Amino acid sequence: MPAFGPAIRACCLALFTLALGAAPLAHAQLGPSSLPDADKQQIKNYTLNEDVFNRLMAATQEARAAGIPPQAAPDPAKVHNLDDLTRQAMAGDPRIPALVKKHGFTPREFMLANIALMNAALAAQARKDPSLAGNLNQVWVNPDNIRFYEAHQAQIAAQMQAGH
Known part of the structure; x- marks a missing residue:
């Protein structure tokens, strides 16, 4: 993950419970040049x-309640596209795919939504x-x-507090 402050790292840790490893990896380690x-x-x-x-938010709350831990970062050598990233995130815990589906996401859309929200928070x-x-690649912004994230910061902060 880029060298952003502890508050933004905490946001990512708290809010992106299911796809945590994949979203920062997509932003920091893979970089946009690594993806098609x-x-x-x-x-x-x-x-x-x-x-x-x-x-x-509902998926995050349910993941916490179910005890699904934040996922480890995927192996960048095995991630050549967004589908690879999604497969690794979904494989992190056998309960994740069903939870994602229950909340009306395809695995790929769930990954996109997580990356979008995290990137907005970083921006x-x-x-x-x-x-x-300088740590933020504008290709992702x-x-x-960003406006959506800023309008929902209080709700995100409340979600983070509930998780502690």
């Missing part, structure tokens, strides 16, 4: 909305601390998602 152009575009163009956000943090901006 179609995957890069799909990540950038994925736009968060209330429905997706509410389902992510919002970089806006507040310009020294972090969707301005609509």
Whole structure:
């Protein structure tokens, strides 16, 4: 994960319980040049909305209640595209695929939503601390998602508090 502050790392740890390992990996270790152009575009163009956000929050709460731990980062040598990343995240715990499906996501959409929300959080943090901006690759940034994240920061903070 880029060298972002402890608060943003805590957000990622708390909120992205299921796909934790994959989302930071997609951002930091793989980098956009490691993914096919179609995957890069799909990540950038994925736009968060209330429905997706509410389902992510519900999945996170349920994962916590079920004792599903944050997943380890996937092996970057085995990730050549978003589907590889998704497969590794889903394989981290046998309960994850059913939980993702229960909340109306395909595994790929679940990964996209997690990456979109995490990237928005990282971009919002970089806006507040310009020294972090160099760690953020603009290829991943969707301005609509940054606005969405900023509008939902209180709800995200409450979710993080509930998990502690």
